[in-house]
Amino acid sequence: MTERDLTGRLPALLLDDVRRTEQPWQPDLDSVLAAGRRARRRRTAGRAAGALTAVAAATGAVLAGPGLLPQGQGSGTALTPAARTVGSAPAAPGAPAPSGAPAGAGTPAAVPGSQPEPLLDAVERAVREDVAPATYTVVGRDRLDGGARVDGNLADGEGAPARLFVVVTQDRPGTLLERPCEDPEFARDSCRTTDLPDGRWLSIAAGSDGGYEQIVATLSAPGGGDGVHVEVDNIAAPDWTDRARPAPGGVDQAPVVRPDTPLDAAQLEQLVLAVDAAVR
């Protein structure tokens, strides 16, 4: 078949193929409206709560004063030596100012639009404790399909704060690939899967993704319904203010802010296990 022949007939052929197996269907508009109304209410309430939290955080910072808050809390993940000194490290040249309140281990972030939510809070807490003394500034978080997504920037003192994105999946069979290294898009330049003693799998891959560096780790269980997925990049976390199209849809346009990712593969593996332990 010539190219002209194929492209000329393609629209009709495609439509014909689509309709071959099509069955009558209408969207569940009641569900759409209910979900939309809930999201609108939460967005409205969240904006008010976010403003109050930001005021409280600013007030707390003034009251506490420099040097009065404990530094370097947490489990002491094997970060790079430079990362361990993040508490006193000057900001890297060109580093963007954090968009939320700087938060040490266990400190809730002032995320615009966020509300207290046990699963999300647990994820954030686990991340902060694991990466301390590096700091994690959350820029967006939500509960989708019963899971949790937390997105933010990790400042390790070695360069500009860069993106760390966490997804927790619970009771959603088929959501995660059991062995994602078999998927070329996940595997990229290098990928390895470790069989865990409890029958689950920990897969980790690294490589360039659309012009930026990324390391991803996925802890998956048989059935692919439960697990933790974490990405660390050398880009800044994308803007979550457009709630209709949250990250990672905007990742492709996020700027590269440093040459490498703030965590390496071993550190990311440890982080995935820490988040998993916190949410199970």
Add this chain to the structure above:
Amino acid sequence: MTEDDEADFCALAAARAPALRRTAYALCGDWHLAEDLVQQALVKAYLSWPPRERSAAAGYLRQILLRTCTDSFRRPWWRREQSTDAVPDVRGVSDDYPHDQGPLLDALRRVPPRQRACIVLRHLEDLSVEDTAALLRCSTGTVKSQTARGLDALRRELGSTPDLTPTPGGLR
């Protein structure tokens, strides 16, 4: 949102949903996933409803759907986590869609996702190179090269397919 706005939204969603689902199916090759993607897209549309220009509302719905679909290809190992907010799983009227995809869609399913998206947007949705580039957030040159590669791949996949004549009456 006023009651009138909501009624407008429901009317447009009901009218456009079947066509949106067809497009989603052409992109993902799975009717159930296509239905999920349409539901997700409708919730996203509701959140920013009404659009500034009512006359462009149908195109706006399609744009949201296509973004939802193409975003879902980006992270296939956890793609459903990108879905929308607390929407319960909604199944179609039947759980047993026929599995005998037509030869073209079967071949298209084996074309890499970005190339597949370019083919569907350009040749099924009849979008311009510029509109396709905007939707896929890439350059027009990338759209052209991805479309050409996709068509090459599709032609290779179809190489041994004996007959691609549209079914009589299949085009309604």
